[in-house]
Amino acid sequence: MRLKRIRQVAACICFVLVTLLFLDFTGVVQGWFGWLAKIQFIPALLALNLGVVVALVLLTCVFGRVYCSVICPLGVFQDVVSRMGGKYKKNRFRYSPALSWLRYGVLALFVAVCGAGLWAGATGLMGWAGLLEPYSAYGRMASNLLAPFYRWGNNLLAYMAERMDSYAFYEAEVWMKGLSVLGVALLTFVVLSVLAWRNGRTYCNTICPVGTLLGFLSRYAWLKPVIDTSKCVNCNLCERNCKASCIHIKEHKIDYSRCVACMNCIDKCPKKAIHYVRPSAVAQVAPEKGGPDNGRRSFLAVASWFAAGSWIRAQEKKVDGGLAVIEEKKIPERKVHLKPAGAQGVHNFASHCTACQLCVSACPNDVLRPSSSIETWMQPEMSYERGYCRPECVRCTEVCPNGAIRSLTVAEKSSVQIGHAVFVYENCVVNTDGVECGNCARHCPSGAIQMVPSVSGIPDSPRLPVVNEERCIGCGSCENLCPARPFSAIYVEGHETHRFI
Missing domain, CATH: 3.30.70.20 (Alpha-Beta Plaits)
Incomplete structure (x- = not known):
């Protein structure tokens, strides 16, 4: 119970803060917790943040796939949906054999597409690879499905505050930044919600390339959930509550490549026959002591909430002095799409961006929006119908976790010709x-x-x-x-x- 609570608290904190990265338009959350986006596995790998990659690999080798159950927002999202489904049907899971051919096939395809985008110079393939990348998939859902409601709520508070002669809140414009990305986000939400509601972690253990890669490492993790056969009475509660469907109780085996260390099995076992320890420790002491004390895990966690006002321009007026309707500007035909300063150029941006939309959400000037072009599908591009790229603004260079937009100072930004x-x-x-x-x-x-x-x-x-x-x-x-x-x-x-x- 204690291990499960620690995991749940850490997962909730990470999930809420990562979600707020895509909702906050004031820059407060990005300033304090932007590092949470940069410790996601694929973004860190693309940005060549070797320290983060090595830390995540070591974390997996010691504790198993805790990244998937604590740090990854898409994994925690599936846990939330699965928990809601569990309120209607108890003990609904059962063991299912691993679809290794599908898991490693998808991983090989993902690596091939990323490799073509990075090294072969195939434009825009990284955006398509982002369809499978868990952090980017969740980012699109948050920025396209949740952000409008967040801004509408802010605008309601601004309206109410203004009636009380308070200007702590200002209205934020709500507009659809890309129909194709909205469709992808909605489809992703529906598919993952149905899978998680019915079968728990199906996506993580059959499709997700990060889950497959970390699953291979977690086979050799130092600490794992281990079944003490001397105490187990084959009640099946652990198997029926394993959302990863990786516990085969008849053979007293756990598929550690699919186990996400959620600790449900430990919590549900009435005989305390499952322990989170080194497998060799149970084999040595189980006959005498019935298993050692539960080991403790170290989790990356932060604890705080944010309180910030919204200081951005008032919602764009649609009429001139209330008299004449202002015709909307149209996007001109550009031979080369505009990419943010820090992208270094079209090729570097296309080969690193997984279309997570974090820079789109963070842009205070409404300059960035997802591309509808097949070549750079969903990857952000710049257009100036609603605002322009202010030389003193470096927000997108600060939040990008993939290395698609490199960090710049204000002085450097003012000198970059895009x-x-x-x-x-x-x-x-x-x-x-x-x-x-x-x-x-x-x-x-x-x-x-x-x-x-x-x-x-x-x-x-x-x-x-x-x-x-x-x-x-x-x-x-x-x-x-x-x-x-x-x-x-x-x-x-x-x-x-x-x-x-």
Whole structure:
């Protein structure tokens, strides 16, 4: 009971905090607990965080698959659903043989796809591999299915607070960032919920590549649940409550490659015949003492809740002064998709990003959104219809756990050129409406745009923007603040490889 409670408390803390990483739009949670995303196995592996990878491997070799039952948010999500299903039907599980051909087949496919994306230069394959990666799968569910409700709740609090002359909360915009990603998130939620409700950890033990890899290591774990045959009366309670379906009580065997160390079997055994110890310890002392005392596990856990206000801009107005409807901006056709500063370029980003959507959730300027292109499906890209990439903002570089967006200082971010502005004369209000503007030049943070007379030799003629491509960093302030509709008269074209200017 004690071991199970420790696991449950640690799992709940990790699960709640990881979920809040995808819901919080103020940056408070990311600042304090962003490291929880960076200790997920596949993100750490892609980011070459060898210290984290080695620590997780050692954790598994000592304690078994506690990563799957404590740290992995998708694993804990399945436990929550399975627990809810258990309230309607008790003792519903039974032993089932391992589908090794399927487990290792999926793992081999996952490794092949990741290898092609990383080393063979196959664009966008890492996004497809992210369909199977547990952390990314949960991230898409949290950011697409839970985040809207979280923001609606915040907006309700902001509305109520405003009526009481309090401005502790501000409204946050709620908008659908990608229909295809929403569909994938919804399908993932339904499939995993049905599997977990009916069969517990089916996904973890048949499909999940991380579960298969750690399962291979957990066979040799130092501490394991071990059945003391001298005490066991074959009541079947351990087998019927094993959500991993890995206890074969007739043979008194446990498949440790599928055991997630949930401790349900220890909790349910009425004879205390199952102990979490070294297997050799039970063999040596069981005849005399009936098994040693339960061993203790060390879990990575944090304990605190956060209290933060929401300080972002008010919800975008849809009308101008309540009189004229503002036409929505449309995304221009870019030859090269824009990637965040820190991505180093299109190839590095595509070969590391598993489309977890954490940077999309964290972006305070609504610049990032999932791609609908087949080549880079679900991987974030930048567009400036709702905001622009402020040079002083480095939020996405701080939260990315995969190494797809490298960490940058504010000074470095302001010097990275991710693209350059392109002027389209036909769309400019100087041409269409015959009025002066200059918004793009006024708001350019790098001073890359200058206004010059449209007619050479006539200083009083309407002025048009000229872009200095060597100074432009591609932040998109000109594109976002251009009054032309539906297409801006100036837009940013992406660069295949980023460079410092």
